[in-house]
Amino acid sequence: MAKKKKGPRQVIGLKCSECKSFNYVTEYNKVNEQLKEQVKNEKTFPLNKYCNVCRKHTSHAVAKKLK
Numbered sequence: 001m002a003k004k005k006k007g008p009r010q011v012i013g014l015k016c017s018e019c020k021s022f023n024y025v026t027e028y029n030k031v032n033e034q035l036k037e038q039v040k041n042e043k044t045f046p047l048n049k050y051c052n053v054c055r056k057h058t059s060h061a062v063a064k065k066l067k
């Protein structure tokens with residue numbers, strides 16, 4: 001039973017900018033991100049996250065949203 005969810009939440013992938021491996025799948029709320037950008041004037045992405053392949057923290061860019 002797949003219910004279609006409407007709303008600003010999106011599933012996205014996070015990709016290591018150094019080795020290009022696909023490390024994280026996350027959900028984010030577009031509206032919240034936009035608000036945050038407006039209030040704090042900072043962007044959430046790319047994120048600094050730990051990469052298992054590089055074995056260190058690298059910046060992770062948003063890969064295309066997954067289905």
Ligand SMILES: [Zn+2]
Nearest residue numbers: 016019051054
């Ligand atoms: Zn990496």
